[in-house]
Amino acid sequence: MNGAPPVERVPKQDRSRATRQRLLEAAVACLAEHGWAGSTVSVVAERAGVSRGAAQHHFPTREDLFTAAVEYVAEERSTALRDLFPDGPTDRHAVVAALVDLYTGPLFRAALHLWVAASNEEQLRPRVTELEARVGRETHRIAVELLNADETRPGARETVQGLLDMSRGLGLANLLTDDKARRERVVAQWSEILDGVLG
Amino acid sequence: MNGAPPVERVPKQDRSRATRQRLLEAAVACLAEHGWAGSTVSVVAERAGVSRGAAQHHFPTREDLFTAAVEYVAEERSTALRDLFPDGPTDRHAVVAALVDLYTGPLFRAALHLWVAASNEEQLRPRVTELEARVGRETHRIAVELLNADETRPGARETVQGLLDMSRGLGLANLLTDDKARRERVVAQWSEILDGVLG
Numbered sequence: 001m002n003g004a005p006p007v008e009r010v011p012k013q014d015r016s017r018a019t020r021q022r023l024l025e026a027a028v029a030c031l032a033e034h035g036w037a038g039s040t041v042s043v044v045a046e047r048a049g050v051s052r053g054a055a056q057h058h059f060p061t062r063e064d065l066f067t068a069a070v071e072y073v074a075e076e077r078s079t080a081l082r083d084l085f086p087d088g089p090t091d092r093h094a095v096v097a098a099l100v101d102l103y104t105g106p107l108f109r110a111a112l113h114l115w116v117a118a119s120n121e122e123q124l125r126p127r128v129t130e131l132e133a134r135v136g137r138e139t140h141r142i143a144v145e146l147l148n149a150d151e152t153r154p155g156a157r158e159t160v161q162g163l164l165d166m167s168r169g170l171g172l173a174n175l176l177t178d179d180k181a182r183r184e185r186v187v188a189q190w191s192e193i194l195d196g197v198l199g
Numbered sequence: 200m201n202g203a204p205p206v207e208r209v210p211k212q213d214r215s216r217a218t219r220q221r222l223l224e225a226a227v228a229c230l231a232e233h234g235w236a237g238s239t240v241s242v243v244a245e246r247a248g249v250s251r252g253a254a255q256h257h258f259p260t261r262e263d264l265f266t267a268a269v270e271y272v273a274e275e276r277s278t279a280l281r282d283l284f285p286d287g288p289t290d291r292h293a294v295v296a297a298l299v300d301l302y303t304g305p306l307f308r309a310a311l312h313l314w315v316a317a318s319n320e321e322q323l324r325p326r327v328t329e330l331e332a333r334v335g336r337e338t339h340r341i342a343v344e345l346l347n348a349d350e351t352r353p354g355a356r357e358t359v360q361g362l363l364d365m366s367r368g369l370g371l372a373n374l375l376t377d378d379k380a381r382r383e384r385v386v387a388q389w390s391e392i393l394d395g396v397l398g
Binding site for chain 2: 031033034035037038109112113115116117118119120122125128129132133155157158159161163164165166167168169170171172175176182185188189190192195197198
């Protein structure tokens, strides 16, 4: 070993990955703040500090950019959820609160804008539908594990699904007003109900 | 009494009311099908077969038209829900299924487009927020009555709120795909759970 510091060199591949990530983060923020109509590749490229050409190199179409963006953050959130409980299942109230938190905040807002846009735009719809099904299955799987639910018991699967539907509904209720206080009371009550049902 | 048939005369006030109603129904259909961006007063007037001037006489702004439209159908649905069970509370499964049905179909789609648009448009936001709070309280009141829930019991209020949040989430899940089969299983399971909790 000699004493010289390592030369700071960012390989081309890493720079490309960093650019991609900046674009995806900017796309999610843009969609959550301005909606689909206000979210174009140009607007996102500018927000990310990336040239329009570089943006189009990564994402040839607006649909490519936004479905990739929502998928990217959905994966980030799954990871974050797992990392919250590194030692596996913990008390159910904490798990329910963490699951519900997945549906408030910028990811859910961005996804919601994308769903609503996709419901009217045939070009967007198949990709968003496929993405949503995949994210939904992944979230269900994590939820079952964290809630320590035995899916061989009749009704356990539908109980967890209903909880995730409730979480989505709570996220929607939070879109126009800060619904935190009410949400916390609902979460407390439904955590108790789940404890009784899941055993 | 003479034998002459009554002269068929539609009073001016009734004609005006009928025009207003046609505009409101066209606005809801338009919002559900084309979203906020595709829903202008002109488009709605044409769909309703009403002149643009007549439409603007009833609703001076686009915001007036669409908040009135969603409110109108929300009231129609509340009435429809009450009429489903004219003899008062019935079995809970039927009530839960009817509540959940409120959140699928064109009204919910139209309301969803309005909420998402309002979240980004300052002009729309206060009116939609106020409307939503009012419709939410009314729905909660009807739900408590139909479910025969005793709100003096701790947790009963939050149980019903959570059910309505779940209904909203199920409506959202139905936006991109036909989610009926899964929804029916979730409704069956949660009806049973509610029976246990509400007593």
